[in-house]
Amino acid sequence: MNAAWWRMARQPRWIAGLLAILVLAGGFAFLAQWQIGRAVAEATVVDVDSETPVAIQQLLQPMTPQTADDGGRRVKVTGTWTQQSTVIFGRTQDGVEGQWLVRNMVVDGSCLPVAVGFAVTIDPADFIVVDDSPSEISGRLVPSDDILAHDIQSDRREIVASADLINEWNCASIFDGYVVLDQAVAPLETIHAAPPVPQAVLNWLNIFYAIEWIAFALFALYFWYRLVKDAVERESENDAEARP
Numbered sequence: 001m002n003a004a005w006w007r008m009a010r011q012p013r014w015i016a017g018l019l020a021i022l023v024l025a026g027g028f029a030f031l032a033q034w035q036i037g038r039a040v041a042e043a044t045v046v047d048v049d050s051e052t053p054v055a056i057q058q059l060l061q062p063m064t065p066q067t068a069d070d071g072g073r074r075v076k077v078t079g080t081w082t083q084q085s086t087v088i089f090g091r092t093q094d095g096v097e098g099q100w101l102v103r104n105m106v107v108d109g110s111c112l113p114v115a116v117g118f119a120v121t122i123d124p125a126d127f128i129v130v131d132d133s134p135s136e137i138s139g140r141l142v143p144s145d146d147i148l149a150h151d152i153q154s155d156r157r158e159i160v161a162s163a164d165l166i167n168e169w170n171c172a173s174i175f176d177g178y179v180v181l182d183q184a185v186a187p188l189e190t191i192h193a194a195p196p197v198p199q200a201v202l203n204w205l206n207i208f209y210a211i212e213w214i215a216f217a218l219f220a221l222y223f224w225y226r227l228v229k230d231a232v233e234r235e236s237e238n239d240a241e242a243r244p
Contacts, residue, residue: 004232004235004236005228005229005232008228008231008232008235009228014224014227014228014231017224017227018224021220021221021223021224024217024220025217025218025220025221026217028213028214028216028217028220029213029214029217031210031213032209032210032211032213032214032217033210035206035207035209035210035213036206036207036210038203038206039203039204039206039207039210050072050073050074050195050196051074051195052074053074053075053076053138054073054074054075054076055075055076055077056075056076056077056107056112056141056175056179057108059073059075059141060141060175060176060177061175062108062110062173062174062175062176063110063173063174063176064176065176066141066143066144066176066177070141071141071142071143071177071196072140072141072142072193072194072195072196073140073141073196074138074139074140074141074182075138075139075140075141075179076136076137076138077105077107077112077114077136077137077138077139077179078107078134078135078136079105079106079107079108079112079134079135079137080105080106080132080133080134080135081103081104081105081106081129081131081132081135082103082104082105082106082129082132082169083128083129084103084104084168084169085101085102085103085104085124085127086102086124086157086165086168087099087100087101087102087122087124087157088100088101088102088115088157088158088159088160089156089157089158090156090158091118091191093118093189093191093192094192096120097120098118098119098120098121098122099118099119099120099121099122100115100117100118100122100160100191101115101116101117101119101122101124101127101188102114102115102116102160102165102178103116103127103129104165104169104171105135105137107175109172109173110171110172110173110174110175111162111165111166111169111171111173111174111175112174112175112178112179113144113160113162113165113174113175113177113178113179114137114139114178114179114180114181115139115142115160115178115179115180115181115191116181116184116185116188117181117184117185117188117189117190117191118184118188118189118190118191119187119188119189122188127185137179137181137182138181138182139179139180139181139182139193140179140180140182140193140195141177141178141179142160142177142178142179142180142193143176143177144160144161144162144163144176144177144178145159145160145161146159146161147159147161147163147164160178162174162175162176162177162178180193
């Protein structure tokens, strides 16, 4: 935008035109805001029954990613405990920092990490399994921690990552998630595992309409700019023709 354009834009008729365009663009912006408000107000809440335990195989298969919708749901599992376990450091419960004991349960030939309880200090040797008969447990299914976001090179493990445990426990396959027991085995404390928060799905049609109204508002401003520019070009052409 050069000096000629600014000179033309400051003329009363174009200032009046700008004011009219701003009113129009404001109306478009109001409609966009109204559409967004309707999208939020009409959002569909996905209410999943997270408290009735279902077989873990209904929600998750070994070596497959866990969906966000299934995280936090209660499951029931039948499997066999192994003597493999690990301690997870840096866990806080009721304001007290402590540790989790995570044990390996074999389910249909695949490893399943199970967070069995919390304590200030844990010695895995106190929980060596002697009975290898099948056991049934229930708990809350939690997505595996992201191994890329944590340092696993030290001896102090602070995450429950299936990608890490599959090597430590020498598993042929593993579930991409872990189960937090509903009831810990004494002397461990039961780990607090919160149920999932219901998710709201926005009405994307309203969002699309809101984007359209915003586009209309921007186009209205561009339209005014283009009219002024055309007026400058016409004036320049008229001056050129008027010169001898």
